[in-house]
Amino acid sequence: MGLHNNTRENLSVPQHRGGLINKYRDRLPVAAQTRAISLEEGDTPLVELHNISKDLDVPISLHVKYEGMNPTGSFKDRGMTMAVTKAVEEGSQAIICASTGNTSASAAAYAARAGIKAFVLVPDGQIAMGKLAQAMMHGSVVIQIKGNFDEGMHLVKEIAEQAPLTIVNSINPYRLQGQKTVAFEVVEQLGAAPDYHCLPVGNAGNITAHWMGYAECARGSNNTTTKACSYCSGKCPYARDLVQTRPVMVGYQASGAAPFIKGKSIENPETVATAIRIGNPQSWEFAWSASRESDGWFDHCTDEEILKAHKLLAEREGIFCEPASAISIAGALRDIRNGKIPPRSTVVCTVTGHGLKDPNTAISQCEGRLLTVTAKTDTVKRAIFDNL
Ligand code: F0G
Numbered sequence: 001m002g003l004h005n006n007t008r009e010n011l012s013v014p015q016h017r018g019g020l021i022n023k024y025r026d027r028l029p030v031a032a033q034t035r036a037i038s039l040e041e042g043d044t045p046l047v048e049l050h051n052i053s054k055d056l057d058v059p060i061s062l063h064v065k066y067e068g069m070n071p072t073g074s075f076k077d078r079g080m081t082m083a084v085t086k087a088v089e090e091g092s093q094a095i096i097c098a099s100t101g102n103t104s105a106s107a108a109a110y111a112a113r114a115g116i117k118a119f120v121l122v123p124d125g126q127i128a129m130g131k132l133a134q135a136m137m138h139g140s141v142v143i144q145i146k147g148n149f150d151e152g153m154h155l156v157k158e159i160a161e162q163a164p165l166t167i168v169n170s171i172n173p174y175r176l177q178g179q180k181t182v183a184f185e186v187v188e189q190l191g192a193a194p195d196y197h198c199l200p201v202g203n204a205g206n207i208t209a210h211w212m213g214y215a216e217c218a219r220g221s222n223n224t225t226t227k228a229c230s231y232c233s234g235k236c237p238y239a240r241d242l243v244q245t246r247p248v249m250v251g252y253q254a255s256g257a258a259p260f261i262k263g264k265s266i267e268n269p270e271t272v273a274t275a276i277r278i279g280n281p282q283s284w285e286f287a288w289s290a291s292r293e294s295d296g297w298f299d300h301c302t303d304e305e306i307l308k309a310h311k312l313l314a315e316r317e318g319i320f321c322e323p324a325s326a327i328s329i330a331g332a333l334r335d336i337r338n339g340k341i342p343p344r345s346t347v348v349c350t351v352t353g354h355g356l357k358d359p360n361t362a363i364s365q366c367e368g369r370l371l372t373v374t375a376k377t378d379t380v381k382r383a384i385f386d387n388l
Contacts, residue, residue, distance in 0.1 A: 020178065047066055052317060084111065094111075149278050150279050193246055198349045199249075208228050212225070228286040273323040273327060
């Protein structure tokens with residue numbers, strides 16, 4: 001028997017109007033009639049790390065905001081729903097970005113959803129396999145350049161001046177407007193702002209957007225929220241008095257790709273965390289404002305520390321993220337242990353991308369874990385009993 005037409009009424013399922021533009025329409029630069037290009041992004045889990053906290057021996061309330069649970073597996077979808085919605089509204093037929101992988105996957109998906117074209121520039125051989133598969137499957141034109149992200153970004157800016165293409169990197173202000181909603185959700189989920197918010201920093205758009213969101217939730221005097229946002233020239237129409245405090249913002253970079261720690265851009269960034277293999281961050285000034293205004297700091301973690309946290313989060317908490325995302329855990333754990341983040345703090349780490357994005361790095365972390373045996377009862381039993 002097929003489903004009856006009135007199944008929805010029988011089950012009392014409300015009409016689902018998901019996606020962050022619909023949810024936060026009055027806190028985003030969209031009109032009531034703007035058609036949202038959405039894949040029902042946002043509304044991601046905030047998961048408390050019970051096991052890792054227990055191991056720490058320091059009383060702490062430690063959480064991850066699991067942004068890998070967005071439709072294309074990364075936080076980029078929050079910005080992309082806004083950027084593509086506005087591009088379509090303004091009549092654009094094609095979008096372009098440079099990417100270390102996740103932006104290209106997200107741009108490709110939202111362009112497919114909107115029925116427009118996407119061109120993505122990625123560093124040849126330096127993007128994780130899952131991300132490349134996504135960009136290709138969604139039908140974007142994938143252009144691998146013999147160069148790094150920073151060179152790709154430079155090319156995109158130059159080419160977009162000569163062709164009818166909308167840039168959807170985070171220099172597009174709508175990207176950060178969408179991404180700020182992550183802070184709205186954390187405030188709703190915790191019922192307050194956390195004391196510390198830790199996250200990976202590459203191009204530095206996301207730390208800026210997080211801070212914009214928190215600043216809008218806790219309006220300062222005369223509606224000025226933060227210098228990290230220039231969207232409304234200092235008079236923020238989205239400022240609210242939802243909470244009284246804002247978190248300290250802590251940004252971590254890979255040691256081989258750490259311009260914020262060096263204090264200047266670097267020529268040849270290198271790290272296993274390919275998503276944040278960036279030497280010339282586009283949101284440099286904004287991110288410094290976020291850091292200064294929140295009394296925060298930037299620090300760096302080695303590839304070894306990143307991979308250790310990558311594995312720890314998967315093994316101890318069942319949360320699988322990509323290497324770049326794990327840097328927020330690596331850094332936070334170090335700063336909790338050394339007291340920079342004091343005991344009894346509430347800490348949120350943004351886990352920016354899903355682990356399935358980069359299966360190669362994950363598998364290389366598990367050497368010796370694959371047991372291959374003959375298809376016989378005794379050999380399989382032995383493999384089980386030896387490991388009980
Ligand atoms: N984590 C992941 C998984 C990312 O993909 C990125 C950036 C970041 C963190 C850093 O965020 O750039 O706002 O500081 N990925 C971009 C891309 C550069 O092209 O996918 P950011």
